[in-house]
Amino acid sequence: MSFFKLLRILIFRNIQENKFLTFLSIFGIALGIALFTGVKVASDKAIASFESNIQGIISYSNYEIVDISGIDFNENIYVKIREIEDNCFPLLQTFAYVPELKDSVEINGIFTVKATQFLKLIPSEAHFSNPESHSRGFFEKYNFDDFYRQTNAVFITKNFAARHAIKKGDIFKAIVYDREYPLKVVDIMDSDILITNTIIMDIGNFQEYFGKTGALSKIDIFTDEHNANIIKSVLPSNLRIERKENIFKNQTAIVKSFRYNLQFVSLIAVLVGIFMLYNTVFISVVKRRTEIGILRSLGADKKIIIMLFTSNGLILGTIGSIIGILLGQITAYFSTIAVEKTISTMYTAITIADYGINVKDAVISLLFGIIVSLIASIIPAFEASNIRPNESSREGSFERRYAKFHKWFFTSGIFFILAGIGISYIDYYYAPFTAPIFAYTGIIMLIAGFTLASSFYFFILLKLFRIPIKKVFGIIGEIASGDIYGNLHRFSVALMSVAISGALIIAFLTIIFSFRTSLNKWIHKNITADVYIKPAxxxxxxxxxxxxxxxxxxxxxxxxxxxxxxxxxxxxxxxxxxxxxxxxxxxxxxxxxxxxxxxxxxxxxxxxxxxxxxxxxxxxxxxxxxxxxxxxxxxxxxxxxxxxxxxxxxxxxxxxxxxxxxxxxxxxxxxxxxxxxxxxxxxxxxxxxxxxxxxxxxxxxxxxxSFEIMNNQELRNRIIFIFNRTFAITYVIEIISIIISLIGVVNTLLALAFERKREISIIRYLGGTWKQITQIFLLSAGIIATSGILYSILLGPLMSIILIEVVNKLSFGWKIYFSIPYHYVAAVSILLFFTTLLSGLIPSGVARKIDPERFITFE
Amino acid sequence: MIKLEHVDKYYGSFHVLKDISFEVGKGEFLSIVGRSGSGKSTLLNIIGGMDKAESGKVIVDNEDISSYSDDKLTLYRRRKVGFIFQFFNLLPNITVFENISMPLILNNIMDEEKVKNFIKLVGLEGKEKSFPFQLSGGEQQRVAIARALIHSPEIILADEPTGSLDSETGAMIMELICGLMRNLGKTIIIVTHESYIAQYAGRIITIKDGIIYK
Structure with a gap:
């Protein structure tokens, strides 16, 4: 009861008072969660679609017979297999492209009488005991007369029909193998089992119509291990019987590594969001140190203080997460399109018709947001609880306490950095998991290490440049550098925001540039013919x-x-x-x-x-x-x-x-x-x-x-286009991460401005002009920007080396030539410098609104 | 009620309090007088459970609070002690009413009527919704006094309660403290460097360079 009263009085009111700061924090978290949700939904849908493709239309079969080279094979073997196991279903399959719909479809030639028993969508294995009884309704429901009689007759799914506004009786042209064929929709199937872009044909018609007489793509079987072994013994050397779950495991592993990478990059965005939330709560703790001391002197115990400040982070995090989930619907839409295209180009054609976030996704994202908010706020909350009651009457004790630990933090930071590099290289040499988990951990440890070492790094840098700053900027330089010097720990938080932003920019630019360089080399070596031809x-x-x-x-x-x-x-x-x-x-x-x-x-x-x-x-x-x-x-x-x-x-x-x-x-x-x-x-x-x-x-x-014919340059352009499209989602994620980190910079500088209201008031009382105060803010922002960018020049390349040498190598098996785009890095660093400098204007604007009387008369 | 036995306190190598021993009876009004840096505020903080002595005992109601854990000290401050500070130490972003309510909220005994009565008692009617920065120094100290007394603590500790006020307002505040003390029968310890303030107390002890001169 009393806790909620305190929460309302001390936290909610503070959140309401600092509207802009609250907005920035919530927006940063929302972007991170939106990205995480979007990427998760897109990856999940893509993997589900990919798995459905592998599973095929006879989704309850547990074995399949395929050619070892993935090509079509002679149907004669079917007779032999049927003698061993009756629950077997011959299939002919191919992917087709429908230019007028700009969509790919999978055409399945089925042994109609037999397969439809299973297409009748009985969601259990019970139908194997009495399949005929289940199939009766199916034949009554759909137009099988035309399906059999017309060689180009097809059934399409209800979702596909809805997606392209196709009606029963419509004819559309599809490019199948290397020709264009008209296909007639004789009925629309209402099926939960079939994936959206599935087209069903009778296998006889398929063979006849597409010139595949006597061929099969695979035989799906539902059988036990004993019969599977017998079937194995009768198969010719070009055919193999495989358990579906094994095929599943092998094939989805490839797509999953793609997913891990996307999810990891989106996690970086969340990580930056966490850092921002940490900054907000941390600065709030620093700013309210005296208040916390008063509360402690009045008998507020550590538990209450921890709960109050954790709740502060949780409130911002929860609101941010909810908005993030709503925004996530937009990111999910674009991510799904991007992932669908990438997987279709790199692996196999997939179609994702559903872009929606379901309740499960929303709950996971919300929980994730709450957990990361908790993580972000728990450290500053503990920091708050350690404020002693008598600190309410002692200025500067906070920084003094931290100053004692600068070297210790620095040593721990160096340890984390070295450990991060070491852990990453476990993946480089031993790769114990399919996903580069150690490399991801290593990158997070790098960021943690740099964060720990930041205050000592800033201390050394200021020690070296404080006198030159004073000489160049006079009294403004003296106040600004003295202010930073005296409040090193909290300014280090701002420095780290710039450093993370800069490091992300450098790392991603390096990756893109390295990829491009490597790809151009590859194109130069491999694309040497004059004309390239492939079936449309x-x-x-x-x-x-x-x-x-x-x-x-x-x-x-x-x-x-x-x-x-x-x-x-x-x-x-x-x-x-x-x-x-x-x-x-x-x-x-x-x-x-x-x-x-x-x-x-x-x-x-x-x-x-x-x-x-x-x-x-x-x-x-x-x-x-x-x-x-x-x-x-x-x-x-x-x-x-x-x-x-x-x-x-x-x-x-x-x-x-x-x-x-x-x-x-x-x-x-x-x-x-x-x-x-x-x-x-x-x-x-x-x-x-x-x-x-x-x-x-x-x-x-x-x-x-129907062929796609391109000249040498067109193909080169196409490759670059596909490359850009493949990485488009990564670029977007990276840009959002950078935006979040820039918000973090503004957020931290703004929070510092709020905290320095009293100092600003004193300067005003001493005769300082608003112009001078703005100059102090700008100079502070400039010092933070320069130091942060210099720091990012160390962190960024380290991150990119791990991403290129370890994450990329393990996930995609690609060797990329590491090359730093110095010109771009220099240009973007200058841009970041001015952005940070400009972000210094926002707090100086806030400072202008300060009523000096209020902050002086308070004491 | 309060008994200090051979209390020593250091800040680094600086010996702030040297072998302090004295007693304060229940309902007694004691002034501790000394110059800046003599150790009087540190002594008050130790009695109030805001700081800990390096050695010696601080016995309150027959219990040695110097052996208390942080949690127990917090409970001690919450229930038994009311503080009045030189710079008022009000929470800046909450109203007068809420500032005064704070000890009741922390003790989970919120009573709005009681808060209203105390506001009346210290003469701040009509200022319930004001924020500290909207009040004069004297008014802020009145809020601090109400906050120190509202949860009926047995001990009131006041650290230079008039230090930030002009002499006239300071005198008014001291009259208020004394009047309330007479009515409520609390044990009060006031730390001050001004002798005329010390005169309000029943007993005065002097502290110089960390040593008590009675």
Whole structure:
């Protein structure tokens, strides 16, 4: 009872009085929580969609039979499997692109009679005991007559229909494999099981309509381990039966690392928010030290003081979190779009139709906000409780108490910094977890270490520059530097706000610049052909469905063509994990490479690949994950058994995060029995105009096929575009983190202005003008800005090294060339300096409103 | 009521209080007189449980408060002691009414009528909703006196209660303290450097360089 009275009198009223400060604190927390919520929702939805894709439409099956290379296989095997287990469902699947809807869809060819028993959406395994009884209603409900009779008939989901305003009977054109096909919607399915962008066709129609007669993509099975083992024994060497949960685990791990990174960056935003809240409560404690002393002398115990100031943080944090959750709906929308596009490009096409934050998300975000607010306010609250009753009558005891610990804080800070670096490098060398948890911890320890060391660093810096400051700025310099010198600990909090802001800017600029530099090098080395062609249905970096032989023949028939590098993308199995293999025509590549890229070493690598020994080049991901290097053997599962490819090249591949292996196509024929092409590049003869050639090629293909054709520069631009799009969400998160930290700077300077009301009043009484007071504030802000930026020059690069060398390496398997963009860093530092300087104007504006009489007459 | 036995207090190497021993009876009004820096405020803080002595005993109602834990000392201050400070030590952002209520709130015995009565008693009717900065020094000290007495503590400790006031207002405040003391029968210890203030007390002790001269 009495606590709530005290809360109302001492905390609520204070919050109300300092409106602008309260607004800044709440806004900072709200932004952090909005970002956290948005990223969480987007990642969750993306992963759920990704998992649904893996699970497939027969969601209750627990095994699946697929080709080891992820390609379609002969349907004959189905007969044998059915003899062993009746609960098996053949499927033909492919991704298609619908240009008029600007959306990708997954077309599923199903064995209708059998599969619909399961599509009838019985949410338990009970239907396996009596599937026929469950299927009856289904057949009565939907238009199966047309579904069977018309080869292009499809069922679409209710959500897909609603999303694109499609009605029963509508026809839309989809690019399937390398052609455009009209699809007729004969009915709309009301299904909870099917993901939004799923299209259902009868498997017979699918085979007929898309030219896939006799082919299957997979067979879903619901069976026990005993039968699974029997099935395994009858499968040919190119097929494999796998437990769905294992596929799940392997595939989602890749997407999860993407999620961890996003979530971590959003956590940095929250961390900056915590720091800001800490500042607010801390400054409030410092400012109200005398009041706390009075309360203690009146008999308020430590517990009450802790509860009061923790509640202060909790109130601000809770309001900020609630607003953050509301704002989170907006960030969730944009994050979901960004994540959907990124995953669709890097991994597999996913569609997320629902952007909404559900109650669970809101509760988690609110709890998270409350917990971080508690963490942020508990330290200053303890600080408040340690104020002795007799401090109410002693000025300066707070700073004196801290001054004693400067060196101790500094030593602890150095320890934290070194420990942070050390812990990060545990991940670098040993990578005990899939996610770079140690590296994340290391970054947080770095920030903590720099925070602890900040007051001593500021002390040394001021000791060195106090006299020059006095000489340059005269009495203003003397007051400003003396003020900071005497209140070092609280000014260190402001310095740290600038330092965190600066460090984030430097770290993120360095990462972006390093990525760009590395990507440009990669583009320069790899994008050497004149024209690039792939099926328009393929929206990802690598395509897995073969293009028609006729297309290759058409291209070959052009007199302008000097060579075609036929590329076959395929999933191969390495150490039980699916990675992407690219089979290229090394001979053609070698013959034409010199025109755009000269590198003797690379030339030698390609020359070796052309030889008789199975040789492969691997991406950094495989080298990092399995410790493989040049000269080692890479065991690849093929229909002919395991083939050990000798590794002669380890290269950076930014087109995938699941590992990439580069092999000459002659091995495709030898070990996989294939000679098809999924995408290809064309080298033109000297002096041929690539754009003219592309126009001619488009004209000759457009009647029968749908291809995406680009010249060299267009592809380069596209790669940069995809790169930017992929990292767009990261950029946004980073920008928001920086905004929060800048709010923190204003917040701290403002809080200090409130705290210095009495000093300002004294200066006014002594004859100081408002101009001089503004100058004092600006000079204080300038000293804080300069010291903070200098500090950030130490912290920022350290953070970026860990992010590039450890987090990036572990999460994406990419090697990035570390390079600091000095010009940008200098420009942004100057910008940060002036921003901080300007933020000094806000408190000086507040100071102008101070009534000196009030603060002098109080005593 | 209050008994000090061989109390010593140091600030670093500075020996502030040297072997202090004296007693104060229940209902007694004692003045401690001394110059600035003589140790009188430190002595008052030790009696009031705001500070601790390095050695010696401070016995209040037969209990040695020098052995009390921080929590017990807090309870002691909350229940048994009322403080009046030189600079009033009012909470600046709350009203007169709320300032006076504070000890009742902390003791969980809030009684609005009682607060109103005390406001009347110290002559501050109509100023209930004023903030400290809107009051004169004398009025602020009246608030402090009401706050010190409202929860009926047994001991009132006043540290230079008129130090921030002009002599006329100071005299009025002392009259008020004495009048209330007579009515309420509290034990009062006043620390002052002004001899005319000390004269209000029944007994005066002098402190110089940390040593008591009775």
């Amino acid at each position: 249905s393929c929206r990802a970096n690598y395509c897995f469905y073969p293009v028609s032989e006729n297309v290759i023949k058409t291209v070959e028939s052009f007199s302008e063509v000097s060579g075609i590098d036929k590329f076959r993308g395929m999933q191969v199995d390495v150490y039980g994990k699916k990675i992407i293999a690219g089979f290229a025509d090394i001979k053609v590549k070698r013959e034409h490479l010199y025109k755009k890229y000269k590198d003797e070493n690379y030339e030698m690598i390609l020359s070796e690949m052309e030889g008789d020994e199975p040789i492969a080049g691997i991406s950094d991901f495989l080298s990092i994950k399995y410790g493989l290097g040049k000269g080692d053997k890479l065991p690849v599962y093929t229909p002919e058994g395991i083939v050990n490819f000798k590794i002669n090249d380890v290269f950076s591949s930014y087109s995938t995060t699941s590992g990439f292996v580069y092999i000459d196509r002659k091995w495709l024929k030898k070990y996989w029995g294939l000679d098809d092409t999924t995408q290809f590049s064309v080298y033109l003869k000297e002096n041929v105009d690539a754009d003219l050639f592309i126009r001619k090629l488009r004209d000759s293909l457009k009647l029968n096929y």
